[in-house]
């Protein structure tokens with residue numbers, strides 16, 4: 427893989443685009459971001475025409491791989507008739523009905539565009555319902571880049587006053603944020619007793635921090651404590667939703683939140699997110715809670731949502747994903763060899779965890795940096811954090827080739 431065209435493209439992009447890539451986290455790619463000309467199924471092609479097996483999958487949305495023809499034809503059909511209309515259209519409720527059918531606690535939803543936005547909407551609903559302002563989140567979990575939740579981003583931040591996750595963020599909003607520790611039941615009990623909370627916001631599998639599954643007691647404890655203290659339980663299912671199971675973490679672990687936030691996989695590669703949950707919470711938008719957005723529920727994205735939901739309603743999709751993911755864990759995980767770390771896995775979401783080390787949102791460092799760059803040069807595109815997203819388009823042949831290349835690299 428030459429990578430030369432991507433290096434030159436990155437140099438050029440930096441002269442017109444701040445940081446040279448559309449999202450800050452992408453700048454952590456090594457040796458530099460790959461510039462893609464075409465993407466199909468489980469593969470991307472760079473500007474030189476070299477092909478890569480893609481384990482980035484756009485950072486989560488592409489459960490069906492790139493360019494699923496069923497999603498594309500639904501989008502093309504609608505795009506000819508309308509693009510954005512700023513008033514009601516039938517796909518608003520057709521797509522909503524399809525989403526609600528998949529989500530165990532789905533009574534009503536609100537459309538928005540990104541996960542970051544939808545998290546803010548969910549917290550606003552919780553504050554309006556409880557008349558309280560504080561929110562409990564867990565150290566290291568990422569809930570979007572907004573000032574109110576992009577804080578407490580390191581392991582040590584649990585049970586400490588929240589620190590902004592980056593420069594330029596307002597510290598004053600962090601008075602509303604309480605930081606717990608994932609899977610720490612005693613600390614969670616204490617924090618819920620000490621603070622008058624509006625919401626507990628949890629990514630049920632720490633999908634940006636090691637893909638750590640919840641202890642069986644943890645989610646049940648959150649549910650019980652929220653009921654006892656009158657707190658709204660919000661699952662951030664932006665990554666887990668429609669990926670670890672059709673009904674996300676609520677289905678997989680059998681504990682239902684009051685609200686869930688979905689994004690990424692919901693729209694099969696197009697831009698749409700939603701807050702889904704109890705009708706009495708969501709319906710507050712008719713009683714003074716502001717929820718707005720020019721591009722909310724745009725027909726193009728909702729055609730993609732409806733088509734994606736229809737495809738994901740087939741249980742064999744998740745059986746196939748599970749088979750591919752278990753194969754990846756066994757073969758590629760096996761190729762790491764002793765002492766070189768391992769992959770944590772929940773469904774088709776995996777993350778490399780160094781031996782005795784921790785993962786990082788911006789990059790996991792250590793041996794992973796060597797793997798990241800060495801595998802890219804052999805035609806395999808991974809994420810700097812060591813996260814791996816699989817899709818129905820990945821095959822056993824892709825996995826075998828990946829394991830072989832990794833073994834060669836580490837030897």
Ligand SMILES: Cc1ncc(COP(=O)(O)O)c(C=O)c1O
Nearest residue numbers: 540541542568569570664665689
């Ligand atoms: C768990 C989680 N929540 C929220 C977000 C924010 O979503 P978006 O990037 O669409 O704003 C992300 C993005 O990666 C995420 O992983």
